[in-house]
Structures are given as C-alpha cells and as structure tokens.
Amino acid sequence: MENLTVTSKSDPRGIIILKVSGFVDASNINRFDEELYSHIKRGTAKIVVDCSDLQYINSMGMGILLEARQLAAKRNGDVVILNLPKKISKVFEILGFNEIFKLYTSEEEALKAF
Amino acid sequence: MNLRTKFILWTGTLIVVIITLTSALIFDQGKKALKDERGLRGISLAKHLMGLSREPLLLKDDLALHSLVGDIVKNEPDVVYAYVGDLAGKRVFLATSLENRDALFKEILSIKPSGSEKVALQRLEAPYFSDIVDFSIGIAAQKKTLGVAHIGISEKGIKAALAKIRRKIVPFSLLSIVFFVFLAFGLITLAVRPIGYLSSRALAVGEGDLETPIFLKQRDELGHLANSLDWMVKKLRQAHDERIEKEKLKKEMDIARQIQQRLLPRNIPEVEGIEFAALFEPAQEIGGDFYDIFPIDEKRLGFAIGDVAGKSISGALLMVLVRTLLRAEALDGKDPKEVLARLNNFLRAELAEDRRRFVTLQYNVLDIKARSITCTSAGHPPPIFMSASEKTIKPVHAKGIALGVIEDDHFSRALVEKKVKLDPGDALILYTDGITDVAYSKKGGFGEEGLIKSLNNCHAKKAHDILSCVKHDLKSYAGTLAIEDDLTMLLIKGK
Numbered sequence: 001m002e003n004l005t006v007t008s009k010s011d012p013r014g015i016i017i018l019k020v021s022g023f024v025d026a027s028n029i030n031r032f033d034e035e036l037y038s039h040i041k042r043g044t045a046k047i048v049v050d051c052s053d054l055q056y057i058n059s060m061g062m063g064i065l066l067e068a069r070q071l072a073a074k075r076n077g078d079v080v081i082l083n084l085p086k087k088i089s090k091v092f093e094i095l096g097f098n099e100i101f102k103l104y105t106s107e108e109e110a111l112k113a114f
Numbered sequence: 115m116n117l118r119t120k121f122i123l124w125t126g127t128l129i130v131v132i133i134t135l136t137s138a139l140i141f142d143q144g145k146k147a148l149k150d151e152r153g154l155r156g157i158s159l160a161k162h163l164m165g166l167s168r169e170p171l172l173l174k175d176d177l178a179l180h181s182l183v184g185d186i187v188k189n190e191p192d193v194v195y196a197y198v199g200d201l202a203g204k205r206v207f208l209a210t211s212l213e214n215r216d217a218l219f220k221e222i223l224s225i226k227p228s229g230s231e232k233v234a235l236q237r238l239e240a241p242y243f244s245d246i247v248d249f250s251i252g253i254a255a256q257k258k259t260l261g262v263a264h265i266g267i268s269e270k271g272i273k274a275a276l277a278k279i280r281r282k283i284v285p286f287s288l289l290s291i292v293f294f295v296f297l298a299f300g301l302i303t304l305a306v307r308p309i310g311y312l313s314s315r316a317l318a319v320g321e322g323d324l325e326t327p328i329f330l331k332q333r334d335e336l337g338h339l340a341n342s343l344d345w346m347v348k349k350l351r352q353a354h355d356e357r358i359e360k361e362k363l364k365k366e367m368d369i370a371r372q373i374q375q376r377l378l379p380r381n382i383p384e385v386e387g388i389e390f391a392a393l394f395e396p397a398q399e400i401g402g403d404f405y406d407i408f409p410i411d412e413k414r415l416g417f418a419i420g421d422v423a424g425k426s427i428s429g430a431l432l433m434v435l436v437r438t439l440l441r442a443e444a445l446d447g448k449d450p451k452e453v454l455a456r457l458n459n460f461l462r463a464e465l466a467e468d469r470r471r472f473v474t475l476q477y478n479v480l481d482i483k484a485r486s487i488t489c490t491s492a493g494h495p496p497p498i499f500m501s502a503s504e505k506t507i508k509p510v511h512a513k514g515i516a517l518g519v520i521e522d523d524h525f526s527r528a529l530v531e532k533k534v535k536l537d538p539g540d541a542l543i544l545y546t547d548g549i550t551d552v553a554y555s556k557k558g559g560f561g562e563e564g565l566i567k568s569l570n571n572c573h574a575k576k577a578h579d580i581l582s583c584v585k586h587d588l589k590s591y592a593g594t595l596a597i598e599d600d601l602t603m604l605l606i607k608g609k
Contacts, residue, residue, distance in 0.1 A: 023555055026598075056554055059423040059547075063470030066519060070469050094547075095474065095493040096515030099528045 004028040006035040015046040015114055017082075017107065021053035024061035032061055036068050045077020048110045052083040062095060069101065078102065082110045118306040125298040130291055137287040144279050148272045152192070156249035156267045157233040159190060163263040164251045167198040171253060171260050176205070183209035192271040194246055197222050197264035198253070210266070218243065222264050225250055238266070245269040308336045312343060319343075324351040363426075370430035371396060377437055379407050385415060385482055387538070389607040391577035393585060394600070401600030402429045403546045406437055408444070413482055416444045419544040419604050420475040420494065435464065436473050436517070450479050450490040451529050454514060458492065458525045461518030472516040476544050480536070485608060487542060489532045492517045492525075495547055498566060500573040502539030502608075507569050509562060510534055510542070541573060541580065541607040548599035549584075553592045560591050577607040 003022040010016050016039045024032045039047055049065065057065075069079040080102040084092060092098045104110035163186060170178040183196035187209040195218060199206035203223055212218055221238050225248055233251045238244065249265045308330050315328045324347055330340035374396065382390045392405055402422035410416050418440060422433045439460055443453040454477060465471050476494035480487050489497060493516025496509040513530035520528075534542065545565065552560040565584065572583035581603050588601070 025555070059421070059472075060470070063423055063472060066472065067469040094495050095472075096513065096519075096528055097493075099515050099524070100520055 004032060006032065008035075008039070010044075011111055013046075013111075013114070014044060015048060015111055016044050017048045017050055017110075019050040019052070021055075023055055024057040026058065026060070029058070029060050029064070033064050036064060040068060040071050040075075043075070045072040045075035046114045047072060047077070047079045048082050048104075048107070048113075049079060050082045050107070051085065051088055054085060054088055057088060057091070062091070062097065065101070066097075078113065080104060080110055080113050082107060117309065118302055121302045121306065122295075122299055125302065126295045129294045129298065133287050133290050133294070137283050141276070141279060141283055145272070145276055148275055152247070152267055152269070152272060153235065155190075155192075156235070156247065156265055159186065159193065159196075159267075160233045160249040160251045160263055160265045162186075163196060163198065163265060164253050167263055168253050168255055168260065171198065171200065171205075172255055174205075176207070179207040180209075183207045186265070187211055192267050193265060194268045195222075195264070195266040197266075198261060200261040201259060205261075212243075214242065218266075222248070222266075225264070245273065308332065308340070312336065312340060315343065319347055319350070324354060366426045370426050373427075373430035373434060374401070374404060377404050377406075377433060379405075382407055383409050383415060385480075387485070387609050388415075388480070388482070388536070389577040389609055390417075391581050391605045391607075393581040393603045395585075395597075395602075397548070397598055397600045398596075401548070402433060403548060403600035403602035404433050404437060405544070405602060405604045406440065407604070408441055410444050410447070410479065415480040415482060416440075416477065417480065417544070417604060417606065418475060418477040419546060419602060420473060421546045421548075422473050423471050432464075432471070432473065436461070436475065440475070440477065444477075444479075450477050450488050451526070451531055453477060454490055454492050454517070454529060455522060455526045458515075458517045458520075459522050462521065465518040472518045474516045474546075476512075478542070478544070480606065485536045487534050487536055487606070489534065489542075490514060490529060492529075493519070495545060495550060495562070497542050497544045498562070498569060499534050500541040500543070500569055501537075502573075503537060507566050507573060509566075536606065536608040538608045539574075541577070541605060543569065543580070543584075544604040546600065546602045548597075548601050549588065549603060551599060552588055552597055552601075553595045556595055557591070560588055564588075564591060577605050580607070581605055 004024055005021045006018060008016055008018045018036065018039070020032070047068070065079065072079045082104050084103055092101070092103070102113055104113065163182065166182055167179055170182065179198050183198055186196040187193055194212050195208060195210035197206065197208045208215070208219060208222070210218060217240060221240055221243060225236055231251065231254065233249050236248045236250070238246045238248055246266045246268050249267065251263050252259050253261045253263055311330070312328070315326070318326065328340050328344040328347060330337045378394060382392070390407060394403070394405070403420070404422070405417070405419040407415065407417040420436060422429050422436065436457065439457050440453065443456045448456065454475065457475065461473060472493065474494040475492045476489070476497060478487050478489045489510050489512040491512040492514045496511050498507060499510050500507045510532045512532040513528060515525055515528045536542065549565060550559055550561050564587070568584045568587040569580070572580050575583060584603065585601070
C-alpha cells in the first residue's frame with residue numbers, strides 16, 4: 001500500500017487545481033475517485049490535475065481521469081493535466097492519452113486553457 | 115427438570131418450611147402465654163384464698179370458709195375446685211364443679227403442702243383429673259401453720275383456646291402457602307421467560323437465523339445478555355456476509371481466470387522459418403492480459419497482445435469480445451489500422467455506459483513470404499525489435515489511442531503503423547505493462563530498459579529460451595516483492 005495525497009485549491013475564476021501526489025493504485029483508487037468526483041459533482045467542471053509529484057497511476061486511475069474529462073466536457077469544462085513527470089508522461093504517450101488530454105508544463109498556461 | 119420447575123420447587127419448599135415454622139412458633143408462643151397466665155392466675159388465686167381464709171380458720175368461722183371456696187369456684191372461670199383445710203384434715207372446705215368429689219378429695223389430701231408461703235404447682239395424678247393443675251399454699255399465722263389452701267385450675271380452657279388458635283392458624287398458614295407459592299410461580303415464570311426467549315433465539319441463530327434482532331426490554335443482567343447476543347449475531351452476520359462476498363468474488367475471479375486461460379490459443383501455427391513462443395503467468399488477483407495468434411489467409415498471420423482494464427467477469431467478457439472482434443475483422447481481410455478502428459468503434463458503443471474502461475491492443479500482421487511485420491498499437495506498450503544484422507534492440511513505436519476511449523475520427527487520425535522485416539535471427543517481443551511495472555512502487559519498475567537489457571543478454575537464444583531468460587531476469591529483479599499483475603509475453607523470431 002502506497003501513499004496518495006490529494007490537495008486542491010481554487011483560482012479566482014473557480015478553476016480547481018487538484019494536486020495528486022504519490023501513488024494511485026488498487027489500494028487507494030477509491031479515494032482518488034472520490035476526490036476527483038467531489039469537485040465535478042459540486043458543479044466545478046474546470047479542473048487542472050497537477051501531477052508534479054505523481055509517481056504512479058494504474059490503468060484504473062487512468063480510466064477515472066478519462067471519465068472525469070468526459071463528464072467535465074459535458075458541462076462545458078475540461079480536465080487538463082499539468083506537469084507530467086517523465087515516467088507518467090510515457091504512460092500517457094503509450095496509451096495515446098496525450099492525444100486526448102491537454103498537457104501543460106506551467107500552471108499559468110494550464111489556467112489559460114479555460 | 116427445567117429451571118422454572120427447579121426454582122418453583124425450591125421456593126415452594128422454602129415457603130412451606132418458613133410458614134410452617136412461623137405458625138408453629140406462633141402457636142407455641144400462644145400456648146406458653148396461656149400457660150403463664152394460668153400459672154399466674156393460679157398463684158394469685160391460691161394466695162388470695164390463703165389470705166382470705168386465714169382469719170376464718172383462726173376464728174373457726176366455717177360459714178365464711180364455705181362461702182369463700184364456693185364463691186371462687188363459682189366466679190373464676192377454669193377453677194374447678196377450691197379447698198381450705200386444717201393440717202389434720204378434720205376441717206375441710208371443698209367447693210368443686212367436678213363430679214367425683216371423693217376421689218378429688220383424696221387427690222388433694224395426697225398433695226403435701228409446701229409449708230412455706232410459696233405456691234406449689236402440681237398436676238393431679240389420677241387419669242380423669244389429668245388436665246387439672248393444683249396450686250397449693252400453706253396458711254400460716256404467727257409462724258404457725260394453720261392449714262392449706264388449694265386451687266384447681268382445669269387446662270380445658272387453655273386447650274380450647276389453643277384449639278381455637280389452631281383452627282385459625284392452620285387454614286391461614288395453608289392459604290399463605292398457596293398464595294405465596296402461586297406468587298412465586300408467577301414471578302419465577304416472569305423472571306424465567308426472558309431466558310426461554312434468549313435460549314430460543316440462540317437456537318434460531320444456531321440454525322442460521324442471523325436476521326432477527328435480539329432484544330429484551332430490561333436493564334438487568336438478562337438485558338445485557340440479550341444485547342451481547344445481539345451484538346454477537348450482528349458480528350456473525352457481518353462475517354457471514356463478508357465470507358459470502360469473498361467467496362462470490364473468488365468464484366468470479368476463478369471464472370474470469372478460466373475464461374482468460376481458455377481464450378489463449380491452444381495451438382501456435384507452424385510457419386516455416388518462423389518461431390513463436392509465448393509466456394503467460396496469471397496474477398493472483400488481478401490481470402486482464404491476453405494474446406492471440408491466428409492465420410488470416412495463406413499468406414498472412416495475425417498476432418496480438420492486449421490488456422483489458424477492468425478485471426473479474428466483466429473484464430473477461432470484454433476480453434472475449436475483443437478477441438472475437440479482432441479475429442472477425444482480421445479474417446475479413448482488413449488491414450491492421452482498419453481492424454483497430456473497427457474494434458474501437460465497437461468498443462465505444464460497448465463501453466458507452468462505462469467510460470472509465472478501455473482496452474489496449476498491439477496488433478501485428480506478418481506477411482509470411484515477405485517476412486515483413488506491420489505493427490499497429492492502440493495504447494499498448496511498444497514491442498521491442500531485435501535486429502540480428504544491425505545488432506540493435508529497440509522499441510517499435512507504432513502509435514495509437516487505447517480502444518473504446520475516443521470517437522472514430524480522432525482514433526483513426528492518431529493511428530501510426532510501423533513495419534519491420536523479420537530476417538533470420540531477428541525477433542520481435544510483445545509484452546504488457548505487467549512486465550515493465552514489476553516492483554514499480556519499491557524499485558521503480560523493471561521498465562522497458564530492464565527488458566532491453568535482458569534481451570541484450572539472451573536475444574541469440576531460441577524463442578522459448580529468450581522468454582525464459584527474460585522471466586528469470588524479471589524474477590531476480592523483483593526478488594521477494596510480489597508480482598501483482600499478469601506476466602504476458604509473445605515472441606516471434608526468424609529462423
């Protein structure tokens with residue numbers, strides 16, 4: 001069982017910046033799910049997932065990101081990815097998710113996406 | 115004998131003993147009181163007679179003596195005779211209500227006067243006077259004994275009084291016994307009833323009823339016991355449910371695993387100059403890997419490896435679907451990119467309700483004659499090509515998005531196929547992320563680098579041996595760490 005921490009902050013326009021650190025694996029996948037969906041449920045459809053300190057995300061985690069992106073899109077929002085570490089970036093590339101998610105390397109740029 | 119009967123028997127016996135003893139004690143006390151009273155009365159009457167008869171005896175006033183004894187017998191209840199006489203027994207005055215006067219007279223004379231001023235008590239000896247007690251006292255004047263006074267009191271009065279008490283006390287005691295026994299019966303029945311309830315509930319629990327709550331509306335030990343039982347049953351139910359859930363899950367896992375195993379090709383097609391080898395080691399719990407090799411037509415052979423996200427039965431069914439669709443579309447003669455696009459289209463519809471699931475698939479077509487391989491990928495880790503002539507080992511980066519994720523146009527646009535030529539000694543290894551993610555959290559993962567490094571050492575071996583070699587390196591990399599995902603590899607090598 002590995003550690004996962006999720007913290008969130010909101011910018012003045014109501015965009016949520018969700019910082020996901022550590023490991024997203026079978027042991028904590030439900031928590032990751034809840035943390036992400038709690039914002040979408042509350043109607044915040046604009047989410048930046050900051051992956052700077054993300055070390056691992058399993059396929060279920062990727063699936064959750066996918067679904068979140070679709071739900072957000074339905075509400076005229078989006079889920080964008082910030083600062084993918086090299087290893088995770090490779091996972092995104094292999095899955096072709098770099099073709100689906102907007103990826104940014106600075107928070108400023110990411111916020112401009114909305 | 116049940117608890118209630120036992121309690122009632124004990125309590126009943128106790129009640130009978132207590133009430134009987136109490137009644138006997140009351141009776142005895144009454145008897146004693148009556149006797150004491152009679153004694154005091156006899157003494158006082160004897161003294162009274164002695165006092166009153168002293169003077170007439172001195173004065174020889176026979177008339178007064180006669181009326182004195184007569185009055186006492188007449189006026190005092192239970193006094194059956196009064197007697198005054200001189201010591202010689204010549205002047206005697208006896209008044210009595212008894213019939214046998216002569217016999218009585220003899221009896222009285224046989225009693226020796228005490229001589230002092232103390233009253234002496236004595237029961238008459240003759241059988242027909244047996245319930246008469248004699249009180250006698252000497253009559254003295256100026257230290258000289260003049261005579262003796264006797265009072266006879268019958269015990270018949272006492273006996274009658276005692277009989278009266280008995281007549282009252284016996285029915286009262288019996289009634290009390292009956293009343294208290296019934297009361298005890300009622301109270302014990304009430305007190306024991308919860309035990310019966312608890313015992314029947316415990317039996318029901320033993321027979322499998324874990325649903326009905328156990329509750330007693332009382333705050334004593336039995337109430338606590340009921341609460342404890344209820345808590346225990348709740349825990350049992352939880353454990354039971356958990357076990358069932360676990361068993362269900364395990365069964366599902368087993369079924370999924372069976373489906374997965376049966377999906378794997380049983381016969382690997384024989385192609386001249388080409389060697390195939392596969393390795394599949396299912397994980398303990400999760401895993402959605404599969405591979406397939408099938409001839410498309412006489413000239414071409416399809417081979418693929420894939421990973422279905424979402425485990426258990428639903429994952430396994432998705433795997434069945436993907437494999438079936440893959441074969442169907444491939445045999446239809448479509449080129450690999452088209453096949454993947456069709457699969458994506460199907461899966462988009464299939465997973466419309468489940469947007470977090472996707473399938474990665476690496477699909478390749480071997481042109482047997484040209485020995486060329488067309489590689490396509492839908493979100494799958496790139497296979498690694500080992501070139502014997504160039505002495506290089508590097509990934510083949512065909513590009514594409516995982517199946518079921520994005521709409522057709524987008525999917526098709528992102529697809530980039532790659533071709534490699536499989537000369538003798540060349541090899542292409544297909545794998546899933548289970549291989550590269552081994553020991554990820556603790557050691558960073560075996561990775562593509564680890565795989566390439568391993569292949570560097572053993573690419574010259576036969577197809578099977580290459581896989582064994584990689585597996586060996588993987589296991590030694592993992593050491594004691596658990597391997598959590600399926601380990602799947604498929605290798606094609608030119609001879």
